[in-house]
Amino acid sequence: MSKKKETKLKKLYINELTEEQYSEITPKEKELYLTPDTTEQDIASAIKDHNSNPLSHADIRALTDTFIHEQGVASAVWTVQHNLNKYPSVTVVDSSGNELITEIEYVDTNTVQITMNGASKGRAYLN
Numbered sequence: 795m796s797k798k799k800e801t802k803l804k805k806l807y808i809n810e811l812t813e814e815q816y817s818e819i820t821p822k823e824k825e826l827y828l829t830p831d832t833t834e835q836d837i838a839s840a841i842k843d844h845n846s847n848p849l850s851h852a853d854i855r856a857l858t859d860t861f862i863h864e865q866g867v868a869s870a871v872w873t874v875q876h877n878l879n880k881y882p883s884v885t886v887v888d889s890s891g892n893e894l895i896t897e898i899e900y901v902d903t904n905t906v907q908i909t910m911n912g913a914s915k916g917r918a919y920l921n
Contacts, residue, residue, distance in 0.1 A: 859878075859921055860919050860920065861874075861876040861877070861882070861919075861920040861921070862919055863876070863917065863918040863920070864917055865914075865915045865918070866915055868913040868914055868915045869913050869914070870909065870910055870912055870913045870914070871907060871908070871910075872886075872908040873901075873905065873906075873907050873908075874905065874906050874907075874918055874920065875904060875905045876904060876906065876920045878903075878920060878921075879904060880903055881900045881903060882906070882921050883920070883921055884898050884908065884918055884920050885918070885919045886910070886916065886917070886918045886919075887917050887919075888915070888916040889914075889915050889916045890916075894910055894914060894916070895910070895911075896908050896910045897910070906918075
C-alpha cells in the first residue's frame with residue numbers, strides 16, 4: 795500500500811492532515827475526505843463519481859463507514875446483512891449506476907430488506 799493510500803485510510807477528516815500530508819494528495823483525493831460539514835449527499839455523490847477513478851470497497855468503507863452490497867443476480871427483493879449494528883441510510887443503484895426508488899424494511903440493526911418494482915441487479919450503499 796502506498797504512503798498516500800495509508801495516509802488516506804488513516805485520516806478521515808481533512809482538517810486532521812498535516813500540511814505535508816495535504817500537499818501530497820490530489821484534488822480528486824481531497825474530495826473523498828470527510829469534513830465536519832460532510833453530508834450523506836456528499837458521500838453519495840463521491841461514491842457515484844468514483845466510477846471514473848474507482849476506489850475499492852475497502853477504501854470506501856474506511857473513508858465513509860459505508861457497507862456496499864453487490865447484487866449480481868437480478869431480483870425484486872434484496873436481503874442485505876450489513877453488520878453495521880444500526881439502522882443505516884440506504885442508496886440503491888442499478889448496474890448502470892442509476893439510483894433506484896426502493897422500499898426499505900429494517901429487519902434488525904444488522905439486516906435490511908430492499909424491495910423494488912422490478913427485478914434488478916446493482917449495488918446498495920449503506921451507512
